Amino acid sequence: MKGNEAIAHAAIRCGADGYFGYPITPQSEVIETLAELKPWETTGMVVLQAESEVASINMIYGGAGAGKKVLTSSSSPGVALMQEGIAYMAGAELPGVFVNVQRGGPGLGTIQPSQSDYFQATRGGGNGDYYVITLAPNSVQEMADFVDLAFELAFKYRNPAMILSDGVIGQMMEKVVLPPFKPRRTEEEILKECPWATTGRTKDRQPNIITSLELTSEVMEQRNLHLQEKYQQIRDNEVRFETTNLDEDDDYMIVAFGSAARIAEKAMELAKEEGLKVGLFRPITLWPFPEKEIAAAAKGKKGVLVVEINAGQMVEDVRLSVNGAVPVAHFGRLGGIVPEPDEIVKALKEKF
Numbered sequence: 001m002k003g004n005e006a007i008a009h010a011a012i013r014c015g016a017d018g019y020f021g022y023p024i025t026p027q028s029e030v031i032e033t034l035a036e037l038k039p040w041e042t043t044g045m046v047v048l049q050a051e052s053e054v055a056s057i058n059m060i061y062g063g064a065g066a067g068k069k070v071l072t073s074s075s076s077p078g079v080a081l082m083q084e085g086i087a088y089m090a091g092a093e094l095p096g097v098f099v100n101v102q103r104g105g106p107g108l109g110t111i112q113p114s115q116s117d118y119f120q121a122t123r124g125g126g127n128g129d130y131y132v133i134t135l136a137p138n139s140v141q142e143m144a145d146f147v148d149l150a151f152e153l154a155f156k157y158r159n160p161a162m163i164l165s166d167g168v169i170g171q172m173m174e175k176v177v178l179p180p181f182k183p184r185r186t187e188e189e190i191l192k193e194c195p196w197a198t199t200g201r202t203k204d205r206q207p208n209i210i211t212s213l214e215l216t217s218e219v220m221e222q223r224n225l226h227l228q229e230k231y232q233q234i235r236d237n238e239v240r241f242e243t244t245n246l247d248e249d250d251d252y253m254i255v256a257f258g259s260a261a262r263i264a265e266k267a268m269e270l271a272k273e274e275g276l277k278v279g280l281f282r283p284i285t286l287w288p289f290p291e292k293e294i295a296a297a298a299k300g301k302k303g304v305l306v307v308e309i310n311a312g313q314m315v316e317d318v319r320l321s322v323n324g325a326v327p328v329a330h331f332g333r334l335g336g337i338v339p340e341p342d343e344i345v346k347a348l349k350e351k352f
Helices: 003-013 029-037 053-065 076-081 084-091 116-123 140-157 167-171 187-193 217-237 258-273 291-298 314-322 341-351
Strands: 017-020 044-047 070-073 096-101 134-135 160-166 242-245 252-256 280-285 286-287 303-308 329-330
Touching: 003 070, 003 096, 003 140, 003 167, 003 258, 017 053, 029 044, 053 070, 053 084, 053 096, 070 076, 070 140, 076 096, 084 160, 096 140, 096 167, 116 160, 116 286, 134 140, 134 167, 140 167, 140 217, 140 286, 140 341, 160 167, 160 258, 167 258, 217 314, 242 291, 252 258, 252 291, 252 341, 258 280, 258 303, 258 341, 280 291, 291 314, 303 314, 303 341, 314 329, 329 341
Parallel strands: 017 044, 017 070, 070 096, 096 160, 134 160, 252 280, 252 303, 303 329
Antiparallel strands: 134 286, 242 280
């Protein structure tokens, strides 16, 4: 199935309570598949096409505020419209899952694949000092697997979580093992697991008020300091990455995420055939970023090539991680053009 279809199946199977979204290429198959599967008839999951991306993100805010497992999906221009609501959720410490199947920009750009939303995803995207947990799948299987993982992390830390995919992974078809079915949580389970949720007054507790607003500066500072402590916990505990044929005696290291990592893996094979000693490092969590791990892996290398389908965004985080110890260069294509493996090999040889 397609990566977008895998998202829909996984959402149902992991016990999601609701999906609120708006169609936009290249991710429309998510809501189309949900409409075809009709989970409201089997699990009671709500599926609603909102009137806009702004409406859908505020529906997510409301569902998350009630302790529900809710998600949305969109593509780059639509996710840009959601940033205010995501910032509100981060400030109010609400869990929610967002899928971005990236397309080229700026603006409406193109419907072809891109990775140009890296900055937006890893720097919060909206106003204020906050972060969104960001997972970058590079296969249809990971599209399915990361839905449940994103919900797990979102609720563990009471923080928005994003699956940052792109038009390649969303549209390509691969075999996939779907996750087992989890039942949706009962209202009693939600009350127990989410004591912060706005589920009304009960015999045992007063109603909660959820907001990101605080007009007293000293109180707002303490709230921000609490958030920063939480973000550090996420950095300490949730970094994920993968290496392929990366050895200490390699001369070069390629760093790439998502679909670019798949292409870079083939480029690595071609480079090895030409006698180049090179390995691949793939960040899976783009935030928290595997800074220490990249620094350790780059030690002793002659150069690090960062491959992205953009003008150069993750390369900044790689340079910060390496901190000048090793030369770092970037190779990317723009406008929805996906780089070829031989182009990456050529760039590796030219830049170092």
